[in-house]
Amino acid sequence: MTPPEQKCPECGSNDIVMDMTKGTSICASCGLVIDLQIDLGPEWRAYNSTELQERARAGGPITPLKAEMGLRTQIGNIRKDISGRTLPFSSQTKYRRLSRIDNRTRKSEIRNLRFALKELKRIKSQLELPEDVAEMGAMIYRKALKKNLIRGRSIDGMIAASLYLACRKKKLPQTLKDIASVSNISSKELGRCIRIILQKLDLKVSPSDYSALVHRLGINLRVTMRARRQAVKILNIARLRGATVGKNPMSLAAASLYIATIQTGERRTQQEIATAAKITPVTIRNRFKELVKIIDAESSKDGHDPLQSLLV
Secondary structure (H helix, E strand, O other): OOOOOOOOOOOOOOOEEEEOOOOEEEEOOOOOEEEEOOOOOOOOOOOOHHHHHHHOOOOOOOOOOOOOOOOOOOOOOOOEOOOOOEOOHHHHHHHHHHHHHHHHHHHHHHHHHHHHHHHHHHHHHHHOOOHHHHHHHHHHHHHHHHOOOOOOOOHHHHHHHHHHHHHHHOOOOOOHHHHHHOOOOOHHHHHHHHHHHHHHHOOOOOOOOHHHHHHHHHHHHOOOHHHHHHHHHHHHHHHHOOOOOOOOHHHHHHHHHHHHHHHHOOOOOHHHHHHHHOOOHHHHHHHHHHHHHHHHHHHHOOOOOOOHHHHO
C-alpha cells in the first residue's frame, strides 16, 4: 500500500507502485525507480515458537578463533532493574560482588586465550592453513585449557601442538618441522606437547597420509603424476609389509619418490629431495635401501628383479 504523501520527483505523479519482489517503488506514469526498500527483518523463517527461539540470534557468528567466542558478556555494575527502578542496596552489593568474581575467574583465562589465538592466527597465516583447521586447533587448545594442561607449560608449544593435531585430523600434509619452523619452539618441545595433549585429552588421530606427503613433494620438485602414483604404490607395499611402523612419514615419502623418479626416468638427486622434504640425504639413503629390499622381495615372487641394481 503506497503512502499518500509519496510523489514522483520526476513528474510529480502520485501513482506510485510498490514492487514487493524487488523491494522498489516505481512511478506508474514515467517509470522512474524512486527508492529501494531494505528489509530489516531476519533472513530466516520460523513457523512456530520453538523455531523462533532456536533461530533467533544477534551479533556476529560464534567462532572459536576469538577469545570469548565472539560473544563478549560481562556482569556490570547493576543499579537499576529492567523497569528502571533503583535496586535495594543489598542487591547492588550482591551484583558488585558477582562482577568481581566473574572478572577474577575469567581474566586469566581470557588473557591466555587472547595470546594463544593470536599466535595461532600467525602460524595459520604463514603456513596458509584453511579456516576450519584453525578453528579445530582452537577448540583443541580450549579443551586443554579447561583440563588445566597449560599451567607450567609454554603457550606457544601447546597452541602449536593443537594446530598440528588439527592438521592430522583434517589429513593435511604438515609435519612437525613445518609447524616448528614457524613457531618459537623446537621440534622436541613440540613433540612433548603433542604427547601430553594426546594422553590427557584422549584424542584419536589417524596415521599420516603418505599419499598427501608424496603429492606435496611432487609439486615442489615438479614431478609428474606418473611418478607420484608409482611412489604411492611403493608406500602401499611397504605398509602391507609393516615397514612404515616407527619411521618418519616424510622420509618414507621422500625415499619412495626418489625410487619412483628413477623408474620413470625423471630422476632427482637425493640432495634435491632432501631439501624439499627438510631431511638429510643420509635419511633418504637409509629409507631407500629398506624400500628397495621390500620391493625386491615382492618382485622376486614374480621371477624378476628390477630394482636390485639400484643398490650399487
